Amino acid sequence: MKKTLYTFILLISYTLVAQEKPVRLVEEILKKRTILYVQNDTDSEKSVFLKVNPTGYRKSAQRPIIKKIPAKSKSQMLILIPLTDVESSYTYNLIVNDELETMQVDRSKGPKKEAPVSSIMRAEHIVFTKKDCKKCELLISKLQAKYIKFREVNIDTKNRYRDYLWELLDKDGYNKSMVAAPLGIISGKLYYPIDNLDGFVELASNKPK
Structure with a gap:
């Protein structure tokens, strides 16, 4: 009986190890x-x-x-x-x-x-900026003043976040060569163009239901 129980426990342990990523x-x-x-x-x-x-x-x-x-x-x-x-x-x-x-x-x-979850974009607030963009700097300062957590991504630098942004813009029919910063993603939804900075900050400050 003890031998059978030991073999059974060993088999369970082996199965769990085999399933580990x-x-x-x-x-x-x-x-x-x-x-x-x-x-x-x-x-x-x-x-x-x-x-x-x-x-x-x-x-x-x-x-x-x-x-x-x-x-x-x-x-x-x-x-x-x-x-x-x-x-x-x-x-x-x-x-x-x-x-x-x-x-x-x-x-x-x-x-x-x-x-x-298909992308980390759905779990965070993302703000896409460019170098020497005064409007981008103003949006960043407004978000920081409200203590809103977000990730800033420079679209002039190649990275997976920018590549994902291009896919969203292509899907919506935008020409990425004509894109003006800033752009934003809140809970996976793309906001572009951001004409009302205060409105975007208000959306970002709302907790998802």
Whole structure:
């Protein structure tokens, strides 16, 4: 009986290991803190993007972390310190190269996979600017004055955010060579042209329902 039980437990453990992703979030739960790592079991270096949204921890919001994880290694990403007498949980978005995975971690229920998100653009406020753009500088200052979190992207520099913007503009029939900054994305929706800066700031300040 004991031998049969041991074999059964071993089989379950092997199945769980086999299902683990080669690049994944790993947590180390200590007495007064939780340390988050990204484990890379592949034979090549991986670029990862991690955005954590904790509840019941000392900080309720975290800035996105972009980091390169060497092959066959584990790299520390973040330390979460829970509040006393409060239930703690967190959600996170993990991008490995161009693949986004949305997960929810609840202490009472364990890891739970949510619906995948096609782009990080849907999770953040993005402002596209250009060099020597006075209107861009004014919009940035207005957002900062309202303490609104956003990502600024220079459309003169090649990057994946700009490439995604071009796709949206092409879909809407705009000629990207004629595009004037600033442009904005709020919850995945493109706002262009931004004629009313205060109106855009008001939209960005509203929490999604």
